[in-house]
Amino acid sequence: MFLNHAIAYQLSWHLPAPLLATTAAENSPIILSGVLLTLVVIYVASKVGSEVAKRLDLPPVLGELVAGVIVGVSALHLVIFPEGGFxxxxxxxxxxxxxxxxxxxxxxxxxxxxxSEVISVLAELGVIILLFEIGLESDLRQLKEVGIQAIVVACVGVAVPFAAGTLGLMYFFHVAAIPAIFAGAALTATSIGITSKVLAELGQLKSKEGQIIVGAAVIDDVLGIIVLAVVASLAKKGEVDIINVFYLIVSAVTFLLGAILLGGLFNKTFVALVAKLQTRGNIIIPAFIFAFIMAFIGNAIHLEAILGAFAAGLVLDESDARKELDELIKPIADLIVPIFFVTVGARADLGVLNPAIPENRAGLLIAIFLVLIAIAGKLVTGWAVFGIPNINRVAIGVGMIPRGEVGLVFAGIGSASGVLNKPLEVSIIIMVILTTFLAPPFLRVAFGQSKDINMNEPVQM
Known part of the structure; x- marks a missing residue:
């Protein structure tokens, strides 16, 4: 999706070929003006939304999403896209x-x-940077130490909502296989950032429940990105082929594990290169070169670019320059990632769930169904824990509920691929919003009901 290709393609519907280049050149300053005005709207919406959410003690990403809904197709029509029929x-x-x-x-x-094509490309770049940042924050050392309990919780937390959501959509709502699989995959996510924040506020981050939740959420991220890469590739093919599914799963797992195993060798090269560079950007530029190469490879082998970016983050997470890289990537992510979150909200037409219109009621039922499966499918994870006495199973289940930014990645890619119709896309976004809103207060209640439990007892894993 390069700009010159997009301009030529779009203009070809209206003008003879000899005039394409001339017209595109004449309109370039106005196209730039449109992009700049759209970015102004996106950044203002993002900042206002995140600040309001922060003051309400809610995750800032939810504020960005809601702000996107307001400036998008559901309200002000400031940020809209031709893919929505506009x-x-x-x-x-x-x-x-x-x-x-x-x-x-x-x-x-x-x-x-x-x-619109330029803004879409920037949003896609935003999600690549977001997954790179999530990879950097997913501590591999912690993954190795959390033990079998977190692995079991994570696997149950992925398998149950995915199976229940996919089969339920196909059986009860007669949704086609590919969209149902995509929606089911969106139910697998867990936002480690939101859960970790609440656990830290409650002083439960180092408790046995907190360690299981955080460890399982990290594994959920890894499994979820693999699932997303597989279902997004299925969406491109347009059909479910068992052999192709097997190839995609093996490819995704092999790619991710291979990147991690080879990460030790690359980290030495990365650190040596950084030490020799003496100009500005000596850490961040090589890091992004690596991330973009990995994203390109992920795309080239018919997986998703985000899988490569996530793998790059996991690899560099073990680098000696990790802490400095974490700080350097934040301002870049602050500039690009909000474009993704706001455009996801902007594309969501909440009008398709208006119950006053009879044909919309089926979509509203789908939204209710997804929210119920999203909550129940994670609550059961608490009962997957074994061998630990006096464990707060409700707190573990509730801690796995919020989808947050990871769930929005599923919705955004599903929308961009065209595999989700409007009611299903909006239903996923509503599921993400409600689970992310509900989890923090519910987690506080869940831990408040178990004050008598010794939270300082060593974890047995």
Missing amino acids: TGSDSLIMTALQALNQLTPEAVQSIFDSQ
Whole structure:
């Protein structure tokens, strides 16, 4: 999805071939104006939304998502995309540019298509950087130490909601196999960032429940990204082929494990290279080169670019430069990642769940079904723990519920691939919002009910 290709492709519907290059060149300043105005709207929405969420003691990412809903197709029509069936005349930004530059309707449409393509590419870049950052935060040392309990909890927390969601959508709602599998996969995620924050606030991060939850959430991330890579590849094929599914699973697992195993060798090279470079960016630029190469390889072997970015983060997590890299990537992520979250919200048309319209009621039932499966499918994980007396099983289950930013990655990629229809896409987003809203207060209640339990007892794993 390069810009010049996008411009040429979109204009080819309206103009003879000899005029394409000339028209694109003439409109380039206006396309840039459209991109800049859209970014202004996205950044203002992102910052206002995250600040409001923070003051309400909610995850900032939820504020960005809700702000995206407000500026998007559900409300203000400031950030909209042609994939949703909209034209340039539907965009308030395009209307302003048309008035300022006296554009023809055809020119407005071509500019709208091109600037939307640029914003979409930036959003995709944002999700790659987000997965790179998540990989950096997923401590492999902790993964090796959490023990069998966290592995069992994670596997149950992935398998149960995935199977229940997929089969339920196909049996009760007659959803086609590929969209049902994608929605089921979105139910597997667990947001380690949100859960860790609440556990830390409660002073339970080092408790036996807290260690199991955090360890299982890290493993969930790994399993979830593998599942996402597989189902996204299935969406590209358009059909479920058992041999292809087996190939994708083996490829994803082999790619991830291979990257981790070879990470020790690469880390030595990375540290040696960083030591020799003397100009600005001596750490962050090589790190991004590695992340983008890994993302390219993931895409080239018919998996997802995000799997490669996530693997790159896991590898560099064990580097001696990890702490400095963590700090350097934050301002870059702060600049690019909000574009992804806001555009996910902007694409969500909440009007498709309006119960006053009879044809929307099926979509509303799907949303309720996904929320129930999302909660129940994680609550059962508490009963997967064995061999530890007096364990707070409810707290473990509740701690696995929030989907947060990881769930939004599923929704965003599903929307971009075209595999999800509007009701299913919005249902997934509502599931992400509700599970992320509900988990923190429920986790506080769950731990409040077990004050008599000795939380300082050593973990037996």
